Amino acid sequence: MMDQLHEPGLAVHVEDLTVSYQSKPVLWDIDFDIPPGVMAAIVGPNGAGKSTLIKSILDLVKPTAGHVTIHGLPYRQQRRRVGYVPQRSSVDWDFPTTALDVVTMGLYGQLGWIRRPGRKEKERARAALEQVGMLDFADRQISQLSGGQQQRVFIARALVQEADVYFLDEPMAGVDATTERAIVRLLHGLRDSGKTVIVVHHDLQTVRNYFDWLVILNVRVIAQGPVSEVYTADNLRRAYGGQIALLDHSAQLAE
Amino acid sequence: MIAFLSDFTIQNVVVGAMLLGIISGVLGSFAVLRKQSLLGDTLSHAALPGICIGFLVAGSRSLPFLLGGALLTGAAAALVVLMLGRTTRLKTDASLGIALSVFFALGIVLLTMIQSTGNAAQGGLESFLFGQAAAILRSDLYVMGAITALAVILVGLLWKEFKLVTFDPQFAATLGLPVLALDVLLTTMIALAVVVGLQMVGVVLMAAMIIAPAVAARQWTDRLGTMVGLAAFFGMAAGVFGALVSATARGLATGPLIVIAISVLVLASLLLAPQRGIVWEALRQYENRKHLRARQVLSTLYRLAAEHNDPAYRAEQGMIDAYHGFGTHAALKRLEDRALVTQTRHAPETTAHWKLTQAGIAAAQADRTENGEDHA
Numbered sequence: 001m002m003d004q005l006h007e008p009g010l011a012v013h014v015e016d017l018t019v020s021y022q023s024k025p026v027l028w029d030i031d032f033d034i035p036p037g038v039m040a041a042i043v044g045p046n047g048a049g050k051s052t053l054i055k056s057i058l059d060l061v062k063p064t065a066g067h068v069t070i071h072g073l074p075y076r077q078q079r080r081r082v083g084y085v086p087q088r089s090s091v092d093w094d095f096p097t098t099a100l101d102v103v104t105m106g107l108y109g110q111l112g113w114i115r116r117p118g119r120k121e122k123e124r125a126r127a128a129l130e131q132v133g134m135l136d137f138a139d140r141q142i143s144q145l146s147g148g149q150q151q152r153v154f155i156a157r158a159l160v161q162e163a164d165v166y167f168l169d170e171p172m173a174g175v176d177a178t179t180e181r182a183i184v185r186l187l188h189g190l191r192d193s194g195k196t197v198i199v200v201h202h203d204l205q206t207v208r209n210y211f212d213w214l215v216i217l218n219v220r221v222i223a224q225g226p227v228s229e230v231y232t233a234d235n236l237r238r239a240y241g242g243q244i245a246l247l248d249h250s251a252q253l254a255e
Numbered sequence: 256m257i258a259f260l261s262d263f264t265i266q267n268v269v270v271g272a273m274l275l276g277i278i279s280g281v282l283g284s285f286a287v288l289r290k291q292s293l294l295g296d297t298l299s300h301a302a303l304p305g306i307c308i309g310f311l312v313a314g315s316r317s318l319p320f321l322l323g324g325a326l327l328t329g330a331a332a333a334l335v336v337l338m339l340g341r342t343t344r345l346k347t348d349a350s351l352g353i354a355l356s357v358f359f360a361l362g363i364v365l366l367t368m369i370q371s372t373g374n375a376a377q378g379g380l381e382s383f384l385f386g387q388a389a390a391i392l393r394s395d396l397y398v399m400g401a402i403t404a405l406a407v408i409l410v411g412l413l414w415k416e417f418k419l420v421t422f423d424p425q426f427a428a429t430l431g432l433p434v435l436a437l438d439v440l441l442t443t444m445i446a447l448a449v450v451v452g453l454q455m456v457g458v459v460l461m462a463a464m465i466i467a468p469a470v471a472a473r474q475w476t477d478r479l480g481t482m483v484g485l486a487a488f489f490g491m492a493a494g495v496f497g498a499l500v501s502a503t504a505r506g507l508a509t510g511p512l513i514v515i516a517i518s519v520l521v522l523a524s525l526l527l528a529p530q531r532g533i534v535w536e537a538l539r540q541y542e543n544r545k546h547l548r549a550r551q552v553l554s555t556l557y558r559l560a561a562e563h564n565d566p567a568y569r570a571e572q573g574m575i576d577a578y579h580g581f582g583t584h585a586a587l588k589r590l591e592d593r594a595l596v597t598q599t600r601h602a603p604e605t606t607a608h609w610k611l612t613q614a615g616i617a618a619a620q621a622d623r624t625e626n627g628e629d630h631a
Contacts, residue, residue, distance in 0.1 A: 095421070097479055105426070114413070
């Protein structure tokens, strides 16, 4: 029997989520919702638990309390509808493989056990590489790619999953301005086709240009909602506290 | 030679060494890529108490008991490492080191205890420390062969799963792969490879068999499949080499010879492999430095000419040397070959002088624009 849908109208629904490492809470009583079809940013100071939030939604970190639903069902039943782009620094790029092979990995879940990727899977991976403008680098060893190119390969690996909800952990960290623009254009394209895109973001100054939904986090949820309502000097000050230098400029932008 | 190769013992040793090379090359590749090189070391040292316990239980030197015991204590050590990692703040290398020394110490205690009982059947239990290839029986080979075949088939079947878990375990988890189970399976298979190698190279040197073929193979290729195949081949080649060399004379230990052979392969690969080899890297750097020096000298000549307001300014070589702090003759010759400078005289001085050609001036200007320097 089908599980009863819980908050089916929301792409992501998080309730009472608490995560602690060695009894120190990293995330405390998190409640937030993200409607479908938005491009949402999760911002907050260092140590606010941004990456941990994504990881606990994706079941990579075990929460001490709380639950998460994706389009109305627990994450475990919705894996196929979720794409994930981890931080680029989370893997060793000297691994002996090619860009095309990394993108093909996005299809391993759909392939099932033992079956090897065939021509059809390679074609889909190529199409994803083309979408991020990296088809020319398909056969390149991944350590020979620049940081921005590696990031685009990671995004292609999520695209090939053809998910409905995408989680990206700092995709704009350490990439050049051209790549950043290309990534943003790509993510806007996903949103415009009805997908939900959720990005851990570190650059407050671009929030209003890039995103339409915002979650401000510092262990707790400080504020959430449409960017136009949530991106205020007051909210940022509450989240960033002492980090004034960073704040002042962004606060000016917000006022 | 034919008689030599038909010797029963030598045949056993050669086949055993080949099997060991294959299994340790294949599984070692994954261990090394997962940054678990030390895991092999811990598992093999932790096998020693298991061998002793197996002996005590069986009451004799019965191989299935010894290897079964080795596998059990190896697994126990792996479990200790896993628990230490999950429940404490210890880094993996510290956990591995702790497990290694505790289990090995326990093994030595048991070993000396067994030896002191004067049990006649204990004959040569200490040979598991450094291996005793000549003691391998045909029946042992069947066990080794079965384990190796199992490992190779499993890696073949679960190829893409092992690859993804090795490269990006978190992403693998989001696809629904049972990362922990695959982790345990890989670790168990590495423990099995260690068990295969115990008689041949012993607990102390076994780690080299896990690490070395994989490290050597990684130097030559950028594809996982090629790396695993090459590692198996390197391990096999070293095994056969060690087995044959030790057979040529008395008193040559097979296990250490195999380890030396694979170490030579590692050294050669680190130095000579195209792309990643140290020698080629050094050559590339040398070429770059030469190129850079030539550009610096060209730029110096250009600035001297600019300061003297004379495009044909003749700079004395000794002066250029003194300015740069190194002999610039080679760099000037290279520039001359590219027709960017020409050698001239400046009477009454008899020393070498150099001036820029038209092409040299153009090249220096282009270089300065590229570096964002103003046009002096």
